[in-house]
Amino acid sequence: MALTVGVVGKPNAGKSTFFSALTMAEAKIAAFPFTTLEPNIGVGYVRKKCPHPEVAPACSPRDSFCRNGIRFVPVKMMDVAGLVPDAHKGRGLGFQFLDDLMAADAFIQVVDASGATDLEGKPATNHDPAEEIVFLREELFHWLFQILEKNWKKVRHRNISELSEVFSGLKITESKAESCARKLNLPTERIDWNEEQRFAFAKELLNTRPIVIAANKCDENPGFVDKMKQRFPDITIVPCSALYELALKRADKAGAIDYLPGSSSFEIKNANPPQKEALAKISAYLQKHGNTGVQQAIETLIFEKMNRIVAFPVEDEAKWSDRKGNVLPNSFLLAPGSTALDLAEQVHTDLAKGFISALDARTKRRLGKEHQLKDCDVIKIFSK
Ligand SMILES: Nc1nc2c(ncn2[C@@H]2O[C@H](COP(=O)(O)OP(=O)(O)OP(=O)(O)O)[C@@H](O)[C@H]2O)c(=O)[nH]1
Ligand SMILES: [Mg+2]
16 A cells, blocks of 8 residues: 555644645645644655666656656655644544544654644744644554553453554554564563553554654744754654745746755746745745755655655566556655565555566566565566
8 A cells, every 4th residue: 555644733733734735735724723624635755866867868657757857756645634632532623533644654743833823723922832742642642542442351361463453454563563562571462461551552552653743834933943853852853834835836836936846946937026026035945944844854754764765667677668658657665675576566466466576677687576675676577
């Protein structure tokens, strides 16, 4: 299943703006809490140097696009309603939407680094966004803990594989559950953990979910970013302005500017005076901060936290194309250590079922199903 990233955080932090900036999907954005009710789903992208110059002047992606030799590799994104403190007790919109969200492989938490909104998303002054990091962890933890408690009678005295089933659909596999239990020295057979141990286990499960903090609204006031970084040296915090990234992407789409997502600059093509004025402000921000941070936040998550590699499946090993001649038609993000068979599984379950062998399109070497892929491998799969 495709890699999914969930955008989480308190109301009014800019989650939908961040989501829209990445996906260009039309999510509702407004300056009040609980603008988003139903989850928004879209496709965002992470950048990778495209291997097409090795075989052709251009590629023809079917799942994304390639600009200036940079391939944009798709990632499924989900934007949900805001979460407030004590959601686990039914406050705000409660927990319903977490069922959807927890199916995500990883999270980006959007916080309001400008300090202009409180934990409920209401206007405030000097609100320390570090509190958002603390409470969100607490709520996600309570949610996992509640699932365990609800099912406790059913799984007590059973083994870890049966226990892990209560978290099915939440990307918590048996091996993940087992490694969490082992880390805490908890028995994994005839399980009879006490409440404290169940608590610790749920916390450990949460720790396995990669998360990056997008310190948003830095265009207003980036003053809290350093403070947050000092308080949470182990958490990855990326300063950003989702508002500016969205403005740049829209201006690019409209033909007013030439902007490659994630870049440190843009070129004005066809902008009117008010647009030019707004763009000058954004340009000053880019000069100061290097980029809007939106693309950087998702790439930090995918490449640095999750160590994902990119693989390109092809049907024609000479042209690196599909049957219709599309060069490097698709790109997949795979977990480190993924094999040729894992890639086949991502492309199509039938391809994996009938797997015979694979071929490295660069070296023309035959690969077995257990062969571990490297970043940017171009692979042909033979299947029955
Ligand atoms: N200055 C500034 N404002 C932003 C930024 N990102 C979002 N906003 C504004 O913040 C407000 C809330 O944005 P949304 O994207 O709707 O926030 P949300 O987190 O999805 O809110 P809910 O769906 O209500 O939980 C809107 O007025 C946005 O224009 C940013 O980077 N800078
Ligand atoms: Mg929203």
